[in-house]
Structure formats: C-alpha cells, structure tokens
Amino acid sequence: MKKLVTLRVNGWEQEVAVQTHHTLLDVLRNEFKLFSVREGCGIGMCGACTVLIDGEPISSCLLLAPLAAGKEITTVEALGQEKLHPIQQAFVDNTAFQCSYCTPGFILTTKRLLEENPDPTPGEVKEYLAGNLCRCGSYLKILDAVLDAAKRLQQEKATA
Amino acid sequence: MASPVGQNVGYIDGGERVRGQVSYVLNAELPGCLTAKVLRSPHAHARILNVDTSKAEKVPGVVAVLSRNDLIDNPELYPYFGPVIRDTPVVAMDKVRFVGDPVAAVAALDEDIAQQALDLIEVEYEELPAVFDPEEALKPGAPILHESFPPQRGATFADIVFNPGEGSNVLNHFKLRKGDVEKGFAEADRVFEHTFRSPPVQHVPLEPHVTMAQVEAGRITIWSGTQTPHVIRAQIADIFQAPLSQVRIIVHTLGGAYGSKCYPKLEPLVSVLAAKAKRPVKLVLRREEDFLTCTKHQSIIHLKTGIDKEGRIVARKATCYFNAGAYSDISPRLIKNGGYATSGPYRIPNVWVDSYAVYTNIVSAGAFRGYGVSQAAWAYESQMDMIAEALGRDPLEYREFNVLHDGDTFCTGETVHDMHYRGLLLDDAKKAINWQDGKEAWWQSPARTASGTKRRGKAITCVIKGSVTPSTSSASCKLNEDGSLNVLTSSVEMGQGAKTALAQLAAEAAALPFEAISISEPDTDSTPYDQQTSSSRTTYSMGTAVTMAVNDAIDQLKALAADQLEISPEDLETRDGRVWVKDSSRSLSYVDVIRRSRVGNILGNGTFATTGGLDPETGQGVGSVHWHHAAAACEVEVDTETGKVDILQFHSSCFAGRVVNPRLCELQIEGSTLFGVGQSLFEEMLYDDGHLSNPNLSDYMIPSFEDVPPRLSVAAIEHSAAGEVHGIGETSVPPVMPCVANAVYNATGVRITELPLTPEKILRALKEQGS
Numbered sequence: 001m002k003k004l005v006t007l008r009v010n011g012w013e014q015e016v017a018v019q020t021h022h023t024l025l026d027v028l029r030n031e032f033k034l035f036s037v038r039e040g041c042g043i044g045m046c047g048a049c050t051v052l053i054d055g056e057p058i059s060s061c062l063l064l065a066p067l068a069a070g071k072e073i074t075t076v077e078a079l080g081q082e083k084l085h086p087i088q089q090a091f092v093d094n095t096a097f098q099c100s101y102c103t104p105g106f107i108l109t110t111k112r113l114l115e116e117n118p119d120p121t122p123g124e125v126k127e128y129l130a131g132n133l134c135r136c137g138s139y140l141k142i143l144d145a146v147l148d149a150a151k152r153l154q155q156e157k158a159t160a
Numbered sequence: 161m162a163s164p165v166g167q168n169v170g171y172i173d174g175g176e177r178v179r180g181q182v183s184y185v186l187n188a189e190l191p192g193c194l195t196a197k198v199l200r201s202p203h204a205h206a207r208i209l210n211v212d213t214s215k216a217e218k219v220p221g222v223v224a225v226l227s228r229n230d231l232i233d234n235p236e237l238y239p240y241f242g243p244v245i246r247d248t249p250v251v252a253m254d255k256v257r258f259v260g261d262p263v264a265a266v267a268a269l270d271e272d273i274a275q276q277a278l279d280l281i282e283v284e285y286e287e288l289p290a291v292f293d294p295e296e297a298l299k300p301g302a303p304i305l306h307e308s309f310p311p312q313r314g315a316t317f318a319d320i321v322f323n324p325g326e327g328s329n330v331l332n333h334f335k336l337r338k339g340d341v342e343k344g345f346a347e348a349d350r351v352f353e354h355t356f357r358s359p360p361v362q363h364v365p366l367e368p369h370v371t372m373a374q375v376e377a378g379r380i381t382i383w384s385g386t387q388t389p390h391v392i393r394a395q396i397a398d399i400f401q402a403p404l405s406q407v408r409i410i411v412h413t414l415g416g417a418y419g420s421k422c423y424p425k426l427e428p429l430v431s432v433l434a435a436k437a438k439r440p441v442k443l444v445l446r447r448e449e450d451f452l453t454c455t456k457h458q459s460i461i462h463l464k465t466g467i468d469k470e471g472r473i474v475a476r477k478a479t480c481y482f483n484a485g486a487y488s489d490i491s492p493r494l495i496k497n498g499g500y501a502t503s504g505p506y507r508i509p510n511v512w513v514d515s516y517a518v519y520t521n522i523v524s525a526g527a528f529r530g531y532g533v534s535q536a537a538w539a540y541e542s543q544m545d546m547i548a549e550a551l552g553r554d555p556l557e558y559r560e561f562n563v564l565h566d567g568d569t570f571c572t573g574e575t576v577h578d579m580h581y582r583g584l585l586l587d588d589a590k591k592a593i594n595w596q597d598g599k600e601a602w603w604q605s606p607a608r609t610a611s612g613t614k615r616r617g618k619a620i621t622c623v624i625k626g627s628v629t630p631s632t633s634s635a636s637c638k639l640n641e642d643g644s645l646n647v648l649t650s651s652v653e654m655g656q657g658a659k660t661a662l663a664q665l666a667a668e669a670a671a672l673p674f675e676a677i678s679i680s681e682p683d684t685d686s687t688p689y690d691q692q693t694s695s696s697r698t699t700y701s702m703g704t705a706v707t708m709a710v711n712d713a714i715d716q717l718k719a720l721a722a723d724q725l726e727i728s729p730e731d732l733e734t735r736d737g738r739v740w741v742k743d744s745s746r747s748l749s750y751v752d753v754i755r756r757s758r759v760g761n762i763l764g765n766g767t768f769a770t771t772g773g774l775d776p777e778t779g780q781g782v783g784s785v786h787w788h789h790a791a792a793a794c795e796v797e798v799d800t801e802t803g804k805v806d807i808l809q810f811h812s813s814c815f816a817g818r819v820v821n822p823r824l825c826e827l828q829i830e831g832s833t834l835f836g837v838g839q840s841l842f843e844e845m846l847y848d849d850g851h852l853s854n855p856n857l858s859d860y861m862i863p864s865f866e867d868v869p870p871r872l873s874v875a876a877i878e879h880s881a882a883g884e885v886h887g888i889g890e891t892s893v894p895p896v897m898p899c900v901a902n903a904v905y906n907a908t909g910v911r912i913t914e915l916p917l918t919p920e921k922i923l924r925a926l927k928e929q930g931s
Contacts, residue, residue, distance in 0.1 A: 019272065034180075035180065035181075035184075035186075035187040036179070036180020036181070037180075038184075038186065038366070038367070038415070039368075039446075039447075040366040040367075040447070040857070041447045041856065041858075042446055042447050042856075043447075043856055043857065043858055045856075045857040045858050046366060046857055048366050076178075076179065076180040077179070077180060079179075080179075081179065084175065084178060084179075088178035088179065089178075091177075091178045092170055092171075092174040092175065092177075092178055093170070095168075095170055095171065095174075095823045095824070095827065097171075097178075097655075098416075098655030098656065098657070098827055098828075098831060099365070099366070099367070099413075099414060099415045099416040099417075099655025100177035100178075100182055100415075100655065101182075101184070101365075101366040101367045101415030101416060102366055103177055103178055103180070104178075104180040107178060125865075126865040126866060126868070127865075127866070129865050130864050130866045132864075133366070133857070133863075133864055135363075135364055135365060135366050135416050135418075135862055136416060136655050136827070136831045137827075137830055137831035137832075137833070137834030137835065137863065138827055138830070138831065139830075139834070139865050140826075140830055140868070141823075141826075141827060141830075142865075143865075
C-alpha cells in the first residue's frame with residue numbers, strides 16, 4: 001500500500017509516495033538518490049545506514065519511512081559539499097577509511113558525539129562509535145580522525 | 161620534485177569517500193532496469209523433479225523467470241561455470257547441493273513484485289542424504305555430490321595442479337613430496353602428532369555482492385563488484401558462447417571484498433536472466449544471502465612432526481582436509497597454497513603433504529584473506545609451541561633455531577632469498593611486547609598457576625605466504641598533450657588503495673606530480689588484461705606493469721624530444737615534467753614535445769608476467785615469485801571465571817620490501833590483524849543440519865571498536881637490500897590466531913586446537929585441567 005509522505009531531507013521538503021513497509025533507507029536511496037546511505041546488515045547492527053533524525057544518529061534500515069515525516073533528516077550529502085566539514089577533512093587527513101562504505105555513518109555519528117561531548121577521551125570515542133562497524137578495520141585511524149576533528153571544531157569555535 | 165613513492169599520499173579520491181560519493185556498483189542504474197530476486201533451495205541435498213514457474217510468470221510486473229527449464233537442451237547457453245572446473249550451474253539443473261543453492265530467479269519491475277513471484281514458483285524435490293564434514297564425506301558410502309566431473313572447457317590458471325578424485329567427493333588432491341619423510345621420522349628423536357581444526361567464516365564485505373547486466377545486440381555488458389573482471393569475461397563468454405570482445409565487464413570501486421568477490425558469483429545468473437528479460441537486470445544480495453556466496457574453508461589438519469636430538473625439525477607429514485562446500489570455486493588452487501604452507505617458514509628436509517579439497521553440502525568455500533595459509537598456520541604455529549614445551553625450549557628461541565635463512569630450501573625445493581625473520585621481523589615482534597627470553601612460556605614460569613582469576617600470557621608467531629605464480633598483469637597509459645597521464649589498468653580498487661599506490665608509482669616513473677595521474681576503473685573493453693586483484697599481488701605485479709607502460713611512453717617522448725632538440729635520446733633525462741639534456745639547462749616541457757610533434761598523445765604499454773609453478777606429483781618447483789612473511793606478538797588476559805580472553809596488546813610485523821605508501825600499509829596490516837582477532841575469538845559460521853543458523857550481523861559478530869586491542873601497533877618493514885615491493889594485504893592475518901591461542905596457553909596452560917577461542921571452550925578446558 002502506498003502512502004503520500006512529506007519528508008524533510010537535508011533542508012529540502014519533498015512529498016513522496018512510499019510503500020508503508022519501506023524503510024527510510026529504501027526511500028532515501030530509491031526516491032532521493034542519496035547514495036551515502038547504505039545497507040550493511042538490514043537489522044541495525046552495522047551503522048552503515050546511519051542518518052541523523054533531528055540531530056540524533058539512527059539506523060535508517062530500522063525506521064519505516066512514514067514514521068520519519070515531520071522530522072529533520074540529515075545525510076552526509078548535507079555536510080560540506082563546497083568545502084569539506086571539519087570532520088570530513090579530519091577523516092581525509094588521517095586516512096580514516098579503506099573501502100569507505102561505512103564512512104558516512106561514522107562521520108554522522110561523530111558529528112553527534114562531538115556536539116554532546118566536544119572533547120572526548122579515546123575511550124569515550126570507542127564506546128560511542130561501537131555501533132558503527134568497519135570491516136576493513138580502520139578503527140585506529142578513525143579514532144585519530146575523531147580526536148583530530150574535535151580539536152578542529154574547538155579551534156573553529158574559539159576563532160568564531 | 162621528490163618522488164611520491166614512500167610518501168603518505170592520501171587516497172586519490174578521499175574527498176568523494178567522505179562525501180559519500182563513491183560510485184559503488186550498488187548505486188549503478190540503467191533506464192528500464194529490472195530488479196532480480198533468487199529462489200533458493202531449502203534442502204542441503206536433493207534431486208529436482210520438477211520446476212513450475214507458470215504462476216510466477218503471470219504476476220503483473222514480472223518480466224522474466226529463469227529456471228533450469230530455460231537451460232536444459234538449450235544449444236545457445238552452456239549452463240555451467242567455475243574458474244577451474246565447470247561444476248556450478250547458472251541455476252540448479254539436476255540437483256541442489258546446499259541450503260541456499262539458487263534454483264530460480266525472477267526479474268520484475270520492483271523487489272516486492274519479484275518476491276511475490278518467487279513465492280509462486282513450485283519446485284518438487286526428492287531429498288537425498290547429505291554430508292557436511294569433509295572427513296565424513298570421504299568415508300565409503302558417503303553421499304556423492306557430483307557423480308561425474310563435467311568435461312574440461314577452456315583454459316584455467318597456469319599454476320593450477322589438478323588431481324581430481326572422480327566418483328568420490330575429492331574435488332582435488334595436492335601432493336608435495338620432498339626428501340624421504342619416513343626415513344626422517346625413523347631417524348627422529350621425537351615425533352609429535354596433533355590435529356587442528358578451524359571453522360568456515362565469512363568475509364562480510366559491508367557492500368554485499370551486486371551485479372547488473374544488459375544483453376543487447378549480441379553484446380553482454382556486466383557491471384559487477386568483482387575482484388576478477390577478466391575471469392568473469394572469460395566465463396561469461398563461455399556461457400554465451402561469445403567471443404571475448406562481445407563481453408564487457410565494468411567494475412567500480414568495491415565496498416570491501418577480502419576474497420569474497422573473486423571469480424563468478426552473481427554474474428552468470430544475472431546475465432542469463434537479463435538475456436531472457438531483454439532488459440537490464442540488477443541483483444543486490446541481502447546480508448543473509450551474502451552469507452551464501454562463499455566462505456573461508458573449514459579445515460582439519462593432521463600434523464606429524466619429527467625432531468632430532470638438537471631440536472631441528474627433520475620431517476613433517478601434513479594431511480589437510482579443506483571443506484570446499486558444494487561447488488569448486490577456487491578450491492583446487494587454494495588447497496595447494498594451504499598444503500605447502502603447512503611447512504611454515506621453517507627448514508625441513510623431509511616433507512610429505514596430502515591436501516584435499518572435499519565437496520560437502522554447505523556453502524562453497526573460496527578465496528578468503530589469508531588464502532589457506534591461515535588454516536595451515538593455525539596448525540603449525542600452535543604445534544611449534546607444543547613442541548617447544550616438550551623440549552623445554554623458549555618458543556621464540558625455538559622458532560629462530562628452525563626458521564628459514566637466505567639460501568635455505570623451502571618445502572617446494574626452491575631456494576629462498578630475502579628472508580628477514582631473524583634480525584628483523586622476530587626482533588621487531590619481540591621488542592614490541594617486551595618479550596623476556598626464557599620467562600614467557602607457561603612451562604618456564606610455573607608460578608603462574610599460583611592464584612588469581614585474571615591470568616596474563618604472551619606469544620610470538622611467524623608465517624610465510626606465497627603470491628600466485630605464474631601470473632600476468634598488463635597496463636597501458638596515455639601521456640596527454642597537457643602533460644597529464646591516464647593509466648589504464650584492470651586492477652580493482654576495493655579499499656586497499658590500489659589506485660592511489662599505482663598513481664604514486666606512475667608519477668615516479670613519469671617524473672610527474674601525483675595530481676597529474678588518473679587511474680582508470682576496470683572496463684574490459686578498454687583496460688588491458690590483469691589476472692586478478694587478489695593474492696596481495698597488485699602493487700607488485702600491476703605496479704611493475706604500470707611502471708613498464710609509463711617507461712614505454714617516456715621512451716617515445718624522449719625520441720620525439722631528441723628530434724626536436726637534435727640530440728640523441730640517450731643524452732636526455734626526465735625531471736619535473738620536462739625532458740632535459742643531461743648536464744645542461746636545455747629542456748622542453750612534455751606539453752611542448754607532444755604538441756610540436758602532433759602525435760595527439762603518447763601511448764605506452766607494459767606487460768609483467770612471472771614464471772614458476774609446481775610439479776603435479778611432487779609439489780616441487782617455484783611456488784611464489786617472492787615470499788611474503790610476517791610475525792605477530794601479543795599479550796592476553798584470560799578471566800578464568802568466565803573464560804573470556806582480552807587481547808591487551810597486539811603487534812603485527814609485516815615484511816614490505818619497499819613501502820609505496822606507509823599509511824596505506826598500516827591500514828592494510830591493521831585490517832589484517834583485526835580480521836585475525838575476529839577469527840581468533842568469535843567468528844564462526846554455525847550450521848544445523850546444513851542450515852546456516854547465524855547469517856546476520858547479530859548472531860555473526862565482526863570486530864567493532866570495542867574489540868580493538870587497547871594497544872594495537874603494526875610495522876611495515878622495509879629492507880634496503882630488497883628494493884622490490886612486497887604485497888602486505890593479507891600476510892598479517894594468519895599469524896594472529898595461533899598467536900592468541902599460544903598466549904592463552906602461556907596464561908593458563910590450556911591448549912585449544914579448534915578455533916575460535918570462545919569462553920565456553922576455555923572454561924571447559926580449564927575445568928578439565930582442574931579435575
């Protein structure tokens with residue numbers, strides 16, 4: 001059964017007809033063509049399909065699309081398309097990925113982490129990001145990138 | 161301008177990677193493209209009596225349904241494939257051979273319609289007895305999976321040694337005979353016999369297997385996440401009985417592979433379905449289906465080792481059973497590598513290896529990072545510590561005593577060079593964990609037994625691994641009129657940084673900045689032949705081919721410049737994008753030379769082929785163009801109340817020869833180490849009567865941030881005398897599992913011989929130890 005739903009994605013509002021059993025992941029990929037959102041496991045275990053809903057990281061494979069109506073949905077496409085966001089730049093500069101399938105999920109989760117906790121310890125980073133899996137095993141460089149991003153954001157704040 | 165080789169150049173497309181813009185095949189779209197779904201066998205072994213697709217075909221939105229009905233007696237399609245032997249049907253023909261074997265496929269307007277149609281396909285089965293364990297499968301009276309072998313068609317790989325066991329479940333038997341092993345045992349002072357087991361595990365690339373195909377006007381075009389585009393092209397050409405020129409394989413960057421995307425997987429089914437639908441078709445596997453594509457081989461290895469009075473290993477007999485699953489995939493080759501690997505990096509004069517690939521009714525096994533060496537190293541590096549204990553020797557000192565040196569003979573009979581265990585790898589490993597000679601092993605420090613529920617232990621292991629030999633890579637390049645360079649290769653970027661490393665090598669050869677280089681994606685219509693992106697061979701093999709291609713272009717450039725400067729080409733050199741007269745300030749830019757000569761661009765070609773191979777009866781010859789080697793060191797803490805193992809520290813040392821990109825090397829070695837950590841502690845595909853019971857990331861765990869050892873370090877070790885690039889993509893997987901197990905032993909005195917080292921196994925062993 002199809003249902004008309006208005007979704008607010010990356011600042012744009014769009015009405016889409018979605019099957020009621022389709023997930024937000026399905027709709028972001030198939031209707032919005034936002035390919036940074038990727039299915040890894042389909043059951044909320046890997047974090048590859050992470051998006052921000054009103055700023056909070058969630059697994060978009062677990063949320064039925066109609067339930068996302070009225071919420072602010074953010075994917076990595078909204079971050080720094082002209083100039084990279086400091087978190088993205090930190091991931092590039094620290095080579096914090098290999099195949100990079102998981103990278104958008106890590107970046108969005110990191111964004112929320114650093115909003116909640118601008119100066120995390122390595123242990124806090126590991127705990128917060130434990131729901132995002134990187135099968136290539138780039139975790140050490142991801143940790144470096146997150147700590148580096150924290151510094152960059154704090155500097156940015158100080159000079160603003 | 162310094163060479164970018166050896167520099168921490170970032171990924172060539174780092175910006176796209178953090179913007180989520182990598183063009184995985186998962187994202188590929190074509191107008192009118194249909195969605196495919198696959199109907200799979202619910203039985204481990206059954207004869208197919210009838211397949212009725214008539215109801216499915218009538219579902220509105222269904223464009224094509226593929227089953228054996230389309231393939232039986234169809235002269236236009238050869239319905240079997242396989243990289244070595246064609247034993248794998250496009251969809252099941254006479255039988256199904258594992259739970260999940262594809263039986264039929266639907267192409268429809270969307271996934272929901274395809275699923276609805278799948279449910280309407282009626283299949284009549286006659287269930288057959290099934291067998292799941294490789295040793296059981298070899299017993300008389302065991303159910304036979306393949307009653308006969310299909311006739312050999314087409315070429316296979318030059319290195320394959322093929323001794324099939326017609327009429328049994330033996331898919332292939334690799335033999336190695338060096339010296340006189342029985343005489344060796346007769347003269348040995350002591351003989352040790354142990355058996356080691358490891359389970360099937362899955363690669364779990366986060367991007368699943370994805371293939372899209374279009375068959376139009378006699379041309380077959382396939383977009384696929386594959387590590388082996390040229391193998392796919394040959395196999396698809398064979399199925400469609402088309403010339404290679406009519407088959408086009410396009411590969412985008414892969415979201416992880418680790419061996420799982422080698423050789424045909426979805427491509428035969430999707431292309432045949434697309435041909436029937438007369439429209440493009442795309443198939444994306446869900447995670448639970450991806451578990452049905454291929455696995456690491458389950459293994460059972462019996463190891464018998466003879467030692468002389470001084471502790472030298474004088475004889476080794478290895479009998480290896482690799483569970484190949486239902487179809488051949490690349491098992492015929494893998495059991496060779498896994499077979500000869502059982503000698504490890506040790507000097508052994510008398511060796512006898514029987515290594516079997518055995519058909520059983522589970523998911524087919526294929527290439528998996530470590531490629532047979534992980535199974536072998538699990539056996540020989542565990543046994544190495546067991547022997548050291550029996551002899552009262554220090555495990556590190558005992559390895560150094562037996563390890564290969566330059567000029568020694570490997571079990572394949574070849575003389576080895578560039579061996580860096582002593583003085584480099586083992587020293588690095590020892591230093592990293594502060595190993596104290598004579599004090600670290602369980603038998604050297606009996607005080608450990610005293611008290612406490614948290615027991616700590618250390619271990620050091622080392623391994624040797626070959627790279628597929630002989631093999632061939634070719635590359636082309638276009639030096640453009642603006643001084644930029646396109647490199648055309650069929651090497652697949654799958655996260656290992658192939659494109660970045662190849663661009664660094666091309667920039668060095670071309671004397672151009674890194675930014676001037678563009679590396680193609682594989683497209684068999686335009687990119688030259690490469691055997692495969694696997695076996696840790698790309699930076700070495702394709703890197704050499706790329707360098708040769710660039711040198712070819714530069715030679716032509718010099719010839720053109722020589723005319724323009726009226727000087728001999730020998731008197732010219734290239735630097736900073738210019739051709740210089742040696743020892744002079746006269747020069748021309750590449751741009752000027754190409755524009756003035758009006759050649760448009762300069763085309764360069766390079767082909768690099770290695771030679772070697774092993775004798776089919778003795779396993780003697782050249783196993784590898786050069787040898788990859790690695791060592792590992794760790795410290796663990798075992799909780800004797802829960803059986804849980806915490807890896808407190810892990811260090812991997814990998815020989816790299818010449819490092820092209822230090823940070824990418826670190827990433828590869830860190831990734832390999834974590835692959836090993838998962839396999840050490842928890843990764844295991846669990847079967848219940850042939851049904852895989854944990855095909856999801858809730859029940860099958862892969863390492864997360866919390867599984868990273870608190871102290872994890874790696875070293876890509878260079879050696880000035882060895883300017884040659886050595887692959888580092890997987891050598892650091894095999895040493896991990898025995899390193900963890902030996903450290904657990906040194907902590908607790910508990911020896912586990914079957915992976916993974918679960919708390920249940922350790923608790924049980926501790927209980928037995930106490931009683």
